Amino acid sequence: xxxxxxxxxxxxxxxxxxxxxxxxxxxxxxxxxxxxxxxxxxxxxxxxxxxxxxxxxxxxxxxxxxxxxxxxxxxxxxxxxxxxxxxxxxxxxxxxxxxxxxxxxxxxxxxxxxxxxxxxxxxxxxxxxxxxxxxxxxxxxxxxxxxxxxxxxxxxxxxxxxxxxxxxxxxxxxxxxxxxxxxxxx
Numbered sequence: 001x002x003x004x005x006x007x008x009x010x011x012x013x014x015x016x017x018x019x020x021x022x023x024x025x026x027x028x029x030x031x032x033x034x035x036x037x038x039x040x041x042x043x044x045x046x047x048x049x050x051x052x053x054x055x056x057x058x059x060x061x062x063x064x065x066x067x068x069x070x071x072x073x074x075x076x077x078x079x080x081x082x083x084x085x086x087x088x089x090x091x092x093x094x095x096x097x098x099x100x101x102x103x104x105x106x107x108x109x110x111x112x113x114x115x116x117x118x119x120x121x122x123x124x125x126x127x128x129x130x131x132x133x134x135x136x137x138x139x140x141x142x143x144x145x146x147x148x149x150x151x152x153x154x155x156x157x158x159x160x161x162x163x164x165x166x167x168x169x170x171x172x173x174x175x176x177x178x179x180x181x182x183x184x185x186x
Contacts, residue, residue: 003066010058017058018051025067029074035147036078037085046081050074075145098147101172121184128178132171139164140171 001020009017029050033043053073063069129137135157142148142156143164150168154161 006066007058007062010055011062013059018055021051021054021066021070022047025070028067029070032071032074032146033078033081035149036075036082042081042085043078046074046077049077053077071145098144101143101168121179124179124182124184125175128175131178132174136167136171139167143168 001024006017006020006024009020026047029047030043033046033050034040037043037046050070050073054070057069057073061069129140132140139153139157142153143150148156150161150164153159154164157164
């Protein structure tokens with residue numbers, strides 16, 4: 001089913017919206033959640049919560065592209081769940097590694113007072129991604145948006161893991177320099 005038709009179902013408050021969304025994007029959202037949480041049951045709960053989040057968001061927001069909209073909800077829920085699990089000394093997954101890798105080039109945002117700066121950082125990273133060659137951008141997004149393991153990224157693009165590591169290192173260095181040039185304090 002076309003995304004626009006699925007969105008229409010949400011706006012009509014039809015329960016078929018959830019069924020169609022799960023059929024088309026269930027695996028996609030599960031992969032995002034599982035990469036972050038490394039637990040099938042927690043990932044499945046995040047996916048179910050994603051459908052609820054989409055249901056609640058749709059009357060207000062009409063996404064033009066459904067996959068990124070759902071992916072953002074899933075990622076946010078999975079990160080929140082990861083933090084809750086991590087506080088309980090549980091968890092795992094790729095998130096700690098991903099955050100550690102980005103730690104040197106993206107500033108932390110410790111307080112809500114920095115929300116405007118966070119939005120500017122988000123826009124700057126988005127602009128930066130458009131400067132990268134397609135493959136470097138894809139590797140960066142797979143690692144730092146989808147929190148995919150390096151081995152999985154290497155297999156997907158038929159690269160050696162060290163090639164992926166090198167590309168990601170170079171992209172992080174470019175990002176750090178780009179953000180400095182944009183006046184974003186690291």
